[in-house]
Amino acid sequence: MATLTAPVAERGLLARPIEPTGVWSWLTTVDAKRIGILYGVTAFIFFLIGGTEALVMRTQLAVPDSRLVGPGIFNAMFTMHGTTMIFLVVMPLSVAFFNYIVPLQIGARDVAFPRLNAFSYWVFLSGAVLMHLSFVIGQVPDTGWFSYANLTERAYSPSAGVDFWVVGLQVLGIASLAGAFNFLVTIINLRAPGLSLMRMPLFTWTTFITSILMVLAFPVITVALVELMFDRLFGTNFFNTAQGADPILWQHLFWVFGHPEVYILILPAMGVVSDVLPVFSRKPLFGYPFMVYAVASIAFLSFTVWAHHMFTTGLGPIATSFFTASTMLIAVPTGIKVFNWISTVYGGSISLKTPALFALGFIAMFTIGGLSGVMHASPPVDTQHQDTYFVVAHFHYVLFGGSIFGLFSGIYFWFPKITGRMLDEKIGTLHFWLMLIGFNLTFGPMHFLGVDGMPRRIFTYPAEMGWGTWNLVATIGAYIIGLSILVFIVNVFKSLRSGDRAGADPWDGRTLEWTTSSPPPHYNFAEIPVVHARDDFWVQKYPDLAGGHGGEIIASAPVAVAAAVGHDEHVYVHLPDPSYWPLITASGIFVAGFGLLFFMLLLPVGLFVVLFGTVGWSTEPVNG
Amino acid sequence: MEHTAVLPAEAHETTTGLNHRKVLMWAFLGSDCMLFGSLIGTYLVYRGRYLAGPKPTDVFDIPYTSVSALALLMSSLAMVLALAAIQRGDIRRLKIWLLCVAGLGLVFIGGQVYEFTSFGEEGLNLAVSTFGTTFFVLTGFHGTHVTFGIVWLLMIWIMAKRGQMTQARSLDVEIAGLYWHFVDIVWIIIFTVVYLIPV
Numbered sequence A: 001m002a003t004l005t006a007p008v009a010e011r012g013l014l015a016r017p018i019e020p021t022g023v024w025s026w027l028t029t030v031d032a033k034r035i036g037i038l039y040g041v042t043a044f045i046f047f048l049i050g051g052t053e054a055l056v057m058r059t060q061l062a063v064p065d066s067r068l069v070g071p072g073i074f075n076a077m078f079t080m081h082g083t084t085m086i087f088l089v090v091m092p093l094s095v096a097f098f099n100y101i102v103p104l105q106i107g108a109r110d111v112a113f114p115r116l117n118a119f120s121y122w123v124f125l126s127g128a129v130l131m132h133l134s135f136v137i138g139q140v141p142d143t144g145w146f147s148y149a150n151l152t153e154r155a156y157s158p159s160a161g162v163d164f165w166v167v168g169l170q171v172l173g174i175a176s177l178a179g180a181f182n183f184l185v186t187i188i189n190l191r192a193p194g195l196s197l198m199r200m201p202l203f204t205w206t207t208f209i210t211s212i213l214m215v216l217a218f219p220v221i222t223v224a225l226v227e228l229m230f231d232r233l234f235g236t237n238f239f240n241t242a243q244g245a246d247p248i249l250w251q252h253l254f255w256v257f258g259h260p261e262v263y264i265l266i267l268p269a270m271g272v273v274s275d276v277l278p279v280f281s282r283k284p285l286f287g288y289p290f291m292v293y294a295v296a297s298i299a300f301l302s303f304t305v306w307a308h309h310m311f312t313t314g315l316g317p318i319a320t321s322f323f324t325a326s327t328m329l330i331a332v333p334t335g336i337k338v339f340n341w342i343s344t345v346y347g348g349s350i351s352l353k354t355p356a357l358f359a360l361g362f363i364a365m366f367t368i369g370g371l372s373g374v375m376h377a378s379p380p381v382d383t384q385h386q387d388t389y390f391v392v393a394h395f396h397y398v399l400f401g402g403s404i405f406g407l408f409s410g411i412y413f414w415f416p417k418i419t420g421r422m423l424d425e426k427i428g429t430l431h432f433w434l435m436l437i438g439f440n441l442t443f444g445p446m447h448f449l450g451v452d453g454m455p456r457r458i459f460t461y462p463a464e465m466g467w468g469t470w471n472l473v474a475t476i477g478a479y480i481i482g483l484s485i486l487v488f489i490v491n492v493f494k495s496l497r498s499g500d501r502a503g504a505d506p507w508d509g510r511t512l513e514w515t516t517s518s519p520p521p522h523y524n525f526a527e528i529p530v531v532h533a534r535d536d537f538w539v540q541k542y543p544d545l546a547g548g549h550g551g552e553i554i555a556s557a558p559v560a561v562a563a564a565v566g567h568d569e570h571v572y573v574h575l576p577d578p579s580y581w582p583l584i585t586a587s588g589i590f591v592a593g594f595g596l597l598f599f600m601l602l603l604p605v606g607l608f609v610v611l612f613g614t615v616g617w618s619t620e621p622v623n624g
Numbered sequence B: 001m002e003h004t005a006v007l008p009a010e011a012h013e014t015t016t017g018l019n020h021r022k023v024l025m026w027a028f029l030g031s032d033c034m035l036f037g038s039l040i041g042t043y044l045v046y047r048g049r050y051l052a053g054p055k056p057t058d059v060f061d062i063p064y065t066s067v068s069a070l071a072l073l074m075s076s077l078a079m080v081l082a083l084a085a086i087q088r089g090d091i092r093r094l095k096i097w098l099l100c101v102a103g104l105g106l107v108f109i110g111g112q113v114y115e116f117t118s119f120g121e122e123g124l125n126l127a128v129s130t131f132g133t134t135f136f137v138l139t140g141f142h143g144t145h146v147t148f149g150i151v152w153l154l155m156i157w158i159m160a161k162r163g164q165m166t167q168a169r170s171l172d173v174e175i176a177g178l179y180w181h182f183v184d185i186v187w188i189i190i191f192t193v194v195y196l197i198p199v
């Protein structure tokens, strides 16, 4: 047993990289904070790309009988828009916060598997790039973000677009799984002493539950994608109706993944909001245990409702009744959360800073989206809604009004922690109101259009249908959203150049991330904190009001901070060194995917690089 | 992933007292359950729904496949003995049992290769029918898992030969064992669903 702590003597295939700055330091970093920044910046770039695609669609639909872009381009736009926003924006933006914030919130110095974490980012980037190479050769995926069979078979979609979609998503799936395993283990195993499960901040909780959902949902889409890929590349019959296959199989597999996926998209945002509201109401989260149970039961129930996306396929009365009931049931924990957030704010001393504005916007918009969700839980109603703009309105209220508003709340909340500088409150408030107004102008009218029978995924419509007015309103709204994003970008650059210094605890926070400097040192905490209570930092600062809310705002309070910050130089904490292997292994996956799409001979080359990377990785002297 | 080096981090306490890599393996196995669940689900949906090519009853040779299934099951026993050996510090027996596991795994894979070729000669392939499609993809996925396990165990065997496996690293064997037993159990299910239950 004595050898356990002894350093591993063997030499790795490559020496560990050592540069502390510069491009190589980013390419080889295993620091969760840096990886978080990489994820966040990448996701934001894709947000701009996906947003541009949305504006192309809205411009086309602004007036009836428009011929600005043809149906082909329109199909490509909605497919790439949906796929991008879900897999390349909301998920990685959430993962950015998992990386940066969760280790801080649980009082850890890093994640459980730092190199696996870096691997996850590079694979994610590979998948995103592979999918976007389709633009280069001009054969863009065009079968919708759920790509129903058997439209996707070679016979009906002969262009390579679907191949890019299939390969890209499989690679992204590997990245998601690697990340999810990592955060699952990190939260189970790296909590600071005293941080029991029921003391964890809600964002850590939702990260935990989201990771479980990813671990269980992504293999299912992987199987569906592999089946589709085999059909297209090797002539199998998974969705070939001529051989008696049933294309509904795809829908089942897709939605067994797809519904948990929508919770993968919303739970992190819910976690952000649950951490933001108590800070800006100066009150503990109302009904903390109920919140935790609600998150957990939603995760469980999310695997029992998938067929509510398939009511119109004719499931039969028993299945239809079951899925109706389970879908309505899932609204119960969701409702509990909404009431808990409202009760958290109620009676608090509210300060309407930008994070709080976005969090309140989240509650209102998400509630509207939840209500329309319950409406189409009813099969007869859904038969009317399916494939109309009403469904488009629903999922934008939950995904944009919910996830994106929640994540922006997180950006404003944690930006000072990450950069050490405050975002401007005035510009932030302008951003919020522009986005709220633009959002409701865009998606509110879609409820009316949907009930009026306007189908989704049509590239134009005749003037006689009378849909022109609301469509024009929606397009104007979309440009206002675009403007609000420009305002946000201005805010970021202004802050990075000349923003106010943040200090360790700019918002009078409650959880551990505010006990360390902004930005935190490489090792997060000079000394691993010991936790004695939920909202431990708050309790330390205000032992007298731990239960209730603070009456007057006490200027930035500092007790524990001083201990952790300031003497960086004196602390020596040995952290995992950077490594080339995650990048090498991930590049093997990129080459293999590239081979599948362009040049089959590269597939074995890529797989060989993966093997080489894995061997190098596992024989690398850790911390050598 | 990180299965051959002892992380210094492991010297520190974890919150639950469980090793990181062990928790990771359990999570991975949970994930893999969903993978095989979806593949087996696909197979079941298409059971008996094929329009062309040989039928299962035309190609299956149950006694033959039972023998290779038995080889795989026996390998689990050898795996248990391999782990027991390293936990006792008996590296010599560890090496023997590891070779046994890998050898029995190879018997299974050899059997599968032979089976695939002979089915192919009888006209069953990926493209001929939904039966061919679902059969080859499901069993092929499982075979890939077994192959990966064999490579992994042989890597541990090489390290043991080089004197790098000590009693302190029995966890490496334990984690590989978890994976191996899981793959065996999956085969019991596949064997039952695909071969034994008549259509």
Ligand code: HEM
Binding pocket: A146, A262, A263, A265, A266, A308, A309, A327, A328, A330, A331, A334, A369, A370, A371, A372, A373, A374, A376, A377, A382, A385, A386, A387, A391, A394, A395, A398, A399, A402, A403
């Ligand atoms: C109260 C909770 C919710 C209920 C009862 C609910 C119910 C439904 C139902 C029945 C549909 C199918 C409509 C149809 O296609 O005809 C649907 C679609 C959808 N929902 Fe929800 N939902 C809820 C929350 C959410 C959340 C939180 C998200 C994501 C953050 C979400 C995202 C979606 C998406 C993306 C679609 C459309 C998928 C597509 O057709 O492309 N939903 N919802």
Ligand SMILES: [Cu+2]
Binding pocket: A258, A259, A262, A305, A306, A308, A309
């Ligand atoms: Cu759903």
